[in-house]
Amino acid sequence: MFVLSRDGLPLMPCHPARARALLARGRAAVARHTPFTIRLKDRRRADAEVSGVELRIDPGSRGTGLALTETRSRMSPDGEAVTVRRGLVAIELRHRGPQIHQAMVRRAGYRRRRRSAGLRYRPPRFTNRVRRPGWLAPSRCAYCGASGVPLNIDHIRARARGGTDRPANLLLACVPCNQAKAARPVEDFLAHRPGRLAAVLDRLRPSLGDSAAMNATRARLILGLEGTGLPVRSWPASLTSANRTSAGLAKSHTLDALCVGPLGLGEGGAIVRRATSVYVFAATGRGSYARTTPDRYGFPRLLRPRQKRHQGFASGDLVRATVRKGRWAGVRTGRVSVRSTGRHSVATPLGRFNAAHENLLLLQRADGFTYSWRGESECGE
Structure with missing residues (x-):
């Protein structure tokens, strides 16, 4: 359970049984129901001693893992002092990025539908794009190789299956192939043409969206943490992965956070405890600014109260x-x-x-x- 001091500052978390005892004796009061947090009545932060406790963060573009750990020393079988790490609290923070992205994709779909239906709306901005001199449009179907026929833009990974509009996921297909493939996986559609399937999959370069998001936020995250006045140390993700593999742990944001920082595995160090239950904090926002509820075509269906x-x-x-x-x-x-x-x-x-x-x-x-x-x-x- 999370614990606050009398002056509202965080203290060492405690076991639920300890929290119930403090509440029963009147030494604490409930400060928050979810996540459950108590506030001590007889202890200030200056009177408490919290040593060896560190917050380890494994940031990601879609979710962030946080692990509150305690570092202790113990004697090894050889009689030497080694440092061990105990996981106290594990938290998985799920970001709103995918939710916002889906809302923007849905809004873009409304715009495309209104344009194709010839309804009043602003013209598409991509009509002003210019092509380099000597540019020639592709004239061959990527699936069957047909040329001299009308071609459509097709998504290799269908949008219905999580595909995006990035150029690496787009190619040209004739109308019969486009209709026959529909939203099927390209591996099933071209299973009888392995050579053509290999050429299509070669276009599917991995997306760098998650890496770009982390590169844009890493420096800002470190700057914000340094503003707390507490010591902050950064740690490469490759070493975190190596620690997790050496410790024999599964892949998750919270276990990655537990493995952030030097472990000293070659010197007898180890992770002797990890949290069995994980708090999941999912960002949902504080409502919508929209004042109308749209129908499936994107037009206002009813008014929302202000x-x-x-x-x-x-x-x-x-x-x-x-x-x-x-x-x-x-x-x-x-x-x-x-x-x-x-x-x-x-x-x-x-x-x-x-x-x-x-x-x-x-x-x-x-x-x-x-x-x-x-x-x-x-x-x-």
Whole structure:
């Protein structure tokens, strides 16, 4: 559990049993419900001693791993003092980048549809692009080699399967091949033409989007950390991967964060403990600026209310609902989606139900994140 001092500064995290004992004795109060945090009443930060605790960060373009560790010394079987690392808390922070990207792709699709339908909208900007002298358009289908026929632009990896519009994912295909392939994987479509399949896959160079994002944010991240006044040290990603492999750990952001920094594996150092449960903090934003809800063609379908708070609640707030009768009778905790009528919708792990605002108790204001748990064994790329 997370612990704050009397003056609101972070202290050493504690076990849930220890937190319950402090709350029962009146030495602490609940400062935050999600993630659960207590605040001590009788200890300031200056009176506490926190030694050997470090925060290790493994940044990524789609997610960031954070590991709070403690470094200790112990005696090896040979009677020598070695340094070991204990993982205390593991957090996976999921960014909003993919969510924003999908929203922009959907908005671009609305624009393309309106243009192709001949509806009133601004003209496409790419009509002003110029071509170099002597440029000739390709005139051959990449799938069957047909020439002298109308050609279409086709996505090697279909957008329906996560493909993008980057040039490396685009090629020319005749109309029959384009319709026959549709959204199928190119490996299935060209399975009977291995030579043609190899030529097409050779065009699929790996995307550098994630690397570009990290190069753009690495310096800014270090600068922001140095602003805290605490000592900051950087560590190459290649050495982190080597530490993880040597320690025999699986691949995940949180385990990468645990392996950041020198381990001294050749000198008897080791990771003797890692967190079995991982906090998952997913960035969701604080709502939308849009004042209309679009239909599937991108045109306004209905107006949204200009105010975001109704009867003292805003969408995303953590509430406790007390329902006295019906299918959802009982007391449940969940996130609320507000309506101007005052009958709000509450989302819980068991489902979503409606409750009047008089039966809701505000536990925590929305902060732009959702919180959950996962086991470390459920980790992935």
